[in-house]
Each structure stands twice: as structure tokens, then as C-alpha cells.
């Protein structure tokens with residue numbers, strides 16, 4: 001297994017633990033993944049949800065919490081691996097939190113849920129590596145061209161997310177429902193091809209990490225045989241002792257079967273994949289659950305029209321509230337059957353690759 005160089009850092013294991021909001025991947029999970037040689041990623045989706053002033057002063061609460069989670073992850077990692085932060089561009093404070101992450105010493109900022117065209121400006125002057133999440137070669141080329149033209153910069157690495165991933169998906173509802181979305185493997189190969197001219201221009205490789213439905217060492221071997229440097233994996237890290245969510249949250253995944261996984265509409269404006277739950281069953285067309293204490297977290301959300309408040313639903317889930325929570329998951333969530341330590345999972349994922 002080769003180490004992967006990213007800026008001045010090295011990953012011993014070709015694994016990025018995908019950012020999971022709200023509050024599912026914070027400093028504890030990210031720190032332990034980094035300690036075990038991978039890149040642990042803190043979600044910057046409302047990390048301040050437990051702060052007492054969250055409803056009144058969301059940006060400050062999120063900033064304070066994010067800085068604290070980065071500090072915690074770095075302490076746990078003992079200088080090993082890398083500690084990254086995942087930022088969703090659809091969040092109204094996404095740009096501010098990308099800046100905060102870089103200034104607080106995050107090793108990488110990984111940005112998705114919208115084209116992160118301004119990312120190089122937000123982290124400029126720091127050593128933080130930057131990476132977009134894309135679901136097509138077209139988006140990869142567009143971002144590279146735009147960053148090169150406006151900032152003379154290129155991604156330090158790139159995450160390619162296919163349609164089997166958890167959380168928000170970069171595919172239309174029609175593609176997902178009719179199973180016509182391109183496969184992860186074909187998108188990975190196309191992105192690797194599309195990056196070649198930019199790599200040649202810059203004289204350095206841009207490592208690609210494949211995401212969405214990667215479950216075991218065999219899957220990682222498969223995407224590496226296509227030319228990917230490694231994989232970004234999220235769902236498997238939910239079933240770890242170190243995952244930052246409540247024990248009841250993790251148990252909900254262990255109980256799920258293949259028919260309990262579904263596509264939901266999200267106020268983010270993209271479809272998402274989640275466990276079938278009392279909340280998803282209540283959300284029939286035309287049903288509005290109402291928004292209390294709106295914190296204006298999403299640019300695309302209109303609180304008067306949204307069927308449900310995604311911040312309320314995701315924070316209920318991470319606290320273990322099965323009745324009211326939205327439990328995002330990848331397509332392989334039904335395969336989770338036990339809680340492992342991060343050390344054990346990282347070993348299992350990398351044995352023989």
C-alpha cells in the first residue's frame with residue numbers, strides 16, 4: 001500500500017472518512033480515523049447545534065464548535081494522518097466555516113453540495129489542502145478551469161461521489177428512481193481522464209478518492225485498479241464506537257434491512273438517501289411539518305414552503321430520536337451488523353489492498 005502525499009502531509013491508508021452532518025462526524029471520529037493513518041473529516045454542517053446560543057447566534061456557535069472539534073481531533077490523532085473539514089456550499093455559513101477551518105489548522109477542506117468555485121480564496125494563505133466533491137467529469141473540469149483562471153490553483157485531491165452514497169446526492173430524482181445514474185466506476189474513470197491535462201500543466205498528480213457504496217477492501221481494490229488513489233467511506237464509520245452520534249442512532253442502522261433504505265427530497269434542493277423512519281413515512285406529498293426556530297441555515301430553503309426543517313430532523317436523529325429524526329445513509333447501510341472500533345474497521349478495510 002503506497003502512502004498518498006497531499007500538500008506536505010501523508011496518508012498511510014488510502015481512506016477518507018466522509019463528512020457526516022449534522023454531528024455524526026465530529027472531532028472524536030475524525031481524530032481516531034486520522035490516528036489510524038487515514039483522513040478523518042469533521043462535518044461543518046451546523047457543528048454548533050449543542051451550543052446554548054445556537055438558535056440566537058448560529059454563525060458564532062458553529063465557528064466556536066468547529067474550532068473546538070478540530071482541536072479535539074488533532075489531539076486524538078497525535079499528529080498522524082490528516083484532519084479534514086467537510087463544507088456544504090448550500091449552507092449559508094459554508095464559506096465562513098471554510099475560512100474558519102483553514103485558520104484553525106484543518107489539514108484539508110473538502111467541499112460539495114454546490115460548486116465550490118470560491119474555495120481557493122477562502123483558504124488562501126494557509127497550508128490547508130482543498131478538494132471539491134464532484135459527481136461528473138464535467139464538474140471536475142469546470143472547477144479546475146475556474147480555479148486555475150481565477151486563483152492559479154488546482155485541487156490538491158478530488159472526491160468523486162456516485163449515486164450509491166449517503167446524504168445529499170448529485171443526481172436527479174429521476175436518475176435515482178429509474179436507476180439510470182452512471183456507475184461510480186465509469187464516473188471515476190472519466191474524471192481521472194479529465195484531470196490529465198491539469199495534472200500535466202501542474203506537474204503533479206491530483207489524487208482521486210471514489211465515494212458511494214464502498215464497503216470493503218475488495219471495493220477499495222476495485223476503484224484503485226481504475227486509477228483512484230483510494231476511497232471516501234462514510235456509512236461504515238457510523239457503526240463504530242468512536243462515531244459522534246448517540247448509541248440509539250447507531251442501533252437504528254444495525255436494525256435496518258434492504259427495504260428500509262429510500263430516496264428522500266431535501267430542502268437543500270438535492271435528493272438524499274435515508275433510512276425509512278417514522279418521519280419519512282409522515283412526509284407524504286403535500287404534508288408540511290412546519291419550521292420552528294428557523295436558523296436560516298440553507299441558501300435554497302424557504303421556511304414557509306419546506307415540508308420539513310432539515311436541521312431539526314438531522315439533529316433529532318443524531319440525538320437518537322427515532323420518531324422525529326432523518327437518518328441519512330448509504331445504499332449499503334443494511335449490511336452493517338455490528339459496532340467496531342475505528343482501529344479494527346481501518347484494518348479490515350485495508351487488509352490485502
Ligand SMILES: Cc1cc2nc3c(=O)[nH]c(=O)nc-3n(C[C@H](O)[C@H](O)[C@H](O)COP(=O)(O)O)c2cc1C
Pocket residue numbers: 017018019020021022024043045086087088111112113133161164165166167168211212213214232233234235236327328329330331332
Ligand atoms: C449520515 C450521513 C451524513 C452525511 N453528511 C454529509 C455532509 O454533511 N456533507 C457531505 O458532503 N456529504 C455528506 N454525506 C456523504 C458522505 O460524506 C460520503 O461521501 C458518502 O456517504 C459515501 O458513501 P457511503 O456512505 O456509501 O460510504 C453524508 C453521508 C451520511 C451517511
